Amino acid sequence: MADLSVNIAGVEFNNPIIAASGTIGFGHEYGELYPLSVFGGISCKGTTLKERPGNPPPRIAETPMGMLNAVGLQNPGVEHFIDVELPWLKKQNTVVIANAAGSTEEDYCKICEVLSDTDVDMIELNISCPNVKEGGAQFGTSPESVGKITAAVRPYCKKPLIIKLSPNVADIAAVAKAAEAEGADAVSLINTLTGMRIDINTRRPIIKNITGGMSGPAVFPVAVRMVYQVKKAVKIPVIGLGGISTWQDAVEMIMAGADAIQIGTVLFTDPYAPLKISEGLHGYLDTHNIPSVRDLTATVEV
Amino acid sequence: MKFDAQDCLLVKKTKLTQTIYDFRLKNADLAEITKPGQFAHLLVPGKTLRRPISVCDVRDDIIRIVFEVRGEGTRILSETEEGSMINMICPLGKGFDIPKDKKVIFIGGGIGVPPMLYSAKTAGSNSIVINGFRDKSAVILTQDFRDIGCRLIETTDNGSYGIHGFVTDPLKEVIDSADMICACGPTPMLKNIAAMAKDHGKECFVSLEQRMACGIGACLGCAVGIDRGDGSLTYKHVCKDGPVFRAEEVIW
Numbered sequence: 001m002a003d004l005s006v007n008i009a010g011v012e013f014n015n016p017i018i019a020a021s022g023t024i025g026f027g028h029e030y031g032e033l034y035p036l037s038v039f040g041g042i043s044c045k046g047t048t049l050k051e052r053p054g055n056p057p058p059r060i061a062e063t064p065m066g067m068l069n070a071v072g073l074q075n076p077g078v079e080h081f082i083d084v085e086l087p088w089l090k091k092q093n094t095v096v097i098a099n100a101a102g103s104t105e106e107d108y109c110k111i112c113e114v115l116s117d118t119d120v121d122m123i124e125l126n127i128s129c130p131n132v133k134e135g136g137a138q139f140g141t142s143p144e145s146v147g148k149i150t151a152a153v154r155p156y157c158k159k160p161l162i163i164k165l166s167p168n169v170a171d172i173a174a175v176a177k178a179a180e181a182e183g184a185d186a187v188s189l190i191n192t193l194t195g196m197r198i199d200i201n202t203r204r205p206i207i208k209n210i211t212g213g214m215s216g217p218a219v220f221p222v223a224v225r226m227v228y229q230v231k232k233a234v235k236i237p238v239i240g241l242g243g244i245s246t247w248q249d250a251v252e253m254i255m256a257g258a259d260a261i262q263i264g265t266v267l268f269t270d271p272y273a274p275l276k277i278s279e280g281l282h283g284y285l286d287t288h289n290i291p292s293v294r295d296l297t298a299t300v301e302v
Numbered sequence: 303m304k305f306d307a308q309d310c311l312l313v314k315k316t317k318l319t320q321t322i323y324d325f326r327l328k329n330a331d332l333a334e335i336t337k338p339g340q341f342a343h344l345l346v347p348g349k350t351l352r353r354p355i356s357v358c359d360v361r362d363d364i365i366r367i368v369f370e371v372r373g374e375g376t377r378i379l380s381e382t383e384e385g386s387m388i389n390m391i392c393p394l395g396k397g398f399d400i401p402k403d404k405k406v407i408f409i410g411g412g413i414g415v416p417p418m419l420y421s422a423k424t425a426g427s428n429s430i431v432i433n434g435f436r437d438k439s440a441v442i443l444t445q446d447f448r449d450i451g452c453r454l455i456e457t458t459d460n461g462s463y464g465i466h467g468f469v470t471d472p473l474k475e476v477i478d479s480a481d482m483i484c485a486c487g488p489t490p491m492l493k494n495i496a497a498m499a500k501d502h503g504k505e506c507f508v509s510l511e512q513r514m515a516c517g518i519g520a521c522l523g524c525a526v527g528i529d530r531g532d533g534s535l536t537y538k539h540v541c542k543d544g545p546v547f548r549a550e551e552v553i554w
Contacts, residue, residue, distance in 0.1 A: 057513070059524070269350055
C-alpha cells in the first residue's frame with residue numbers, strides 16, 4: 001500500500017486529509033461515526049478570545065452544487081477550547097490545528113500567544129471569514145494586509161503557522177507570497193467565496209446576514225486554479241481545499257499543487273467521505289505505482 | 303451507536319395529498335434506536351445538503367416519514383421508487399420526553415402533524431391530539447391517530463373539515479385537563495400555543511425547524527435564538543439541542 005503520510009511545516013500527518021474548520025466543530029459529532037484518526041488532522045472551529053454567539057438565523061442556504069453559510073464564528077472562546085476541547089482532541093490520534101480568529105490585530109496576536117502555550121500542533125490563522133462584521137476577511141483581502149497581520153502575529157506564534165487565504169482577491173499568488181515573506185509556515189486555501197441568495201417569494205435574502213460564504217463542489221475548479229497558482233509562487237507547503245467531494249477531486253487538488261487537503265462541505269452530504277477519499281487515494285497510488293502521495297503533489301503537466 | 307448514516311430500503315410509498323408523501327423505510331438498526339420527535343436527514347441525489355424530516359412513526363424495523371414537497375430537493379425525494387435505497391442519518395436530535403403518568407396534549411399543524419403520531423402513540427390513549435390543517439384537501443393521518451385510541455380533534459382553517467378554526471380554539475376547551483403540551487407546526491401557531499400554555503401554567507414543548515447543513519451538531523448552521531434565563535440571547539441548534547425545545551426558552 002502506498003504511503004499517505006505527509007509532513008507540513010515539520011508536523012507529521014498520517015494522511016493528507018484534514019477536516020476543514022467550521023465543518024466539524026471540535027470533532028465530537030463525527031467522532032460518533034468513526035475514529036477521528038481517519039483524518040490526518042482536524043482544523044477546529046474558528047476560535048476567538050471571547051465566546052461569540054454567532055449570527056442570527058437563517059445561517060444556511062443551498063446553492064447549485066453547494067451551499068452558503070453565515071454562522072458568524074459562533075464559538076465558546078479560547079479558554080473553553082483549551083480547557084475542555086483540546087485535552088479530548090489530543091487523545092484522538094490526529095493532528096490538532098487550532099483555527100484562530102479575531103477582530104483586531106491585537107486579538108490575533110493575543111490568541112496566537114495563548115494557543116502557543118498549549119498542546120495544539122499547529123495554528124491556522126483565519127483572516128478570511130466573510131461572515132463577521134469586524135476582522136475576518138478584512139485582514140485577508142490584499143497582499144499588504146495579509147503581510148501585515150502575518151508579521152504582527154509571527155513573534156507571538158510559537159507553533160507552525162498556517163495562513164488561511166480568502167479567494168475574494170485579485171491575485172491569490174501575491175497574497176500567498178506576502179504571507180510567506182512575513183514568516184508563514186504554510187498556507188491553506190481557499191476559504192469560502194462570498195455569495196448571496198434571494199427568496200423570490202419574500203424578496204428577502206435567504207440568509208439573515210444577507211451574504212454568506214459559498215462552499216461545496218461548485219467552488220472546486222476555482223480552488224484548483226488558485227492552489228495551482230499559489231504552489232508556483234511559494235516554497236512553503238500548500239494545503240488545498242474548496243469543494244473536494246471525491247477521491248478523484250483529492251487527486252486533482254494534489255496534482256494542482258496541494259501538499260495536503262482539507263474537506264468540509266462534503267461531510268454534510270456524506271459523513272463517511274474521509275474514509276472513501278482515503279481508500280480511493282490508496283487505490284489510485286497503487287494502480288499507478290506511485291509509492292507516496294507526496295510524489296503526486298504538483299505533478300500537473302502543462 | 304447514537305446515530306448513523308445508512309441506506310434504508312423504501313418498501314412502501316403512498317401519496318397522501320397532492321403534495322404530501324408517506325415513505326416506509328426499512329432499516330432495523332436505525333429503527334431500534336429512534337425515539338418520538340427525532341428526525342432523519344435524507345440524502346437527495348445531486349444535492350449538497352440533506353433534507354431533515356421528522357420521524358412520523360416507527361414499527362418494528364420500519365421508519366415512517368411523511369413529508370411535503372416544498373422545493374426541488376423534496377420533489378426529487380418524492381420521485382424515489384419503491385425498492386430503491388435512501389441514505390439517512392438517523393436518529394437525530396432530542397425528541398419529546400414523554401412521561402408515562404402525565405396527560406399530554408399533542409398539537410400538530412399542517413406538516414407538523416406527522417411527528418405527533420409516534421409521540422402520541424408512545425404516550426398512550428390517555429392523551430389528546432389536536433391536528434390543524436389548511437383545508438380538507440390537506441388532512442392527513444386521521445385513521446392512524448384514531449388507531450392509537452387517543453382523543454382526536456381536527457380543525458381546518460376554512461371549516462371544510464372538522465372544527466372551523468385554528469388548533470388554539472379547541473385547545474382552550476381542553477388545556478386545563480392536561481399536564482403538558484407538545485406541539486409542532488408553523489411558527490405563529492407555536493408562538494400562540496406557547497403563550498396559552500404560559501397563561502395556564504402548563505409545561506410546553508415545541509418542535510422547531512431551521513435551515514440545516516450537517517444535521518448532527520457540528521456546523522452550527524441551524525441556530526435558534528434561546529433565552530439564557532436572564533433575558534440574554536444565546537443560540538442553540540435545532541439538530542442537536544432540539545428539534546424539541548422548552549417553549550419558554552425560545553425567543554420567538
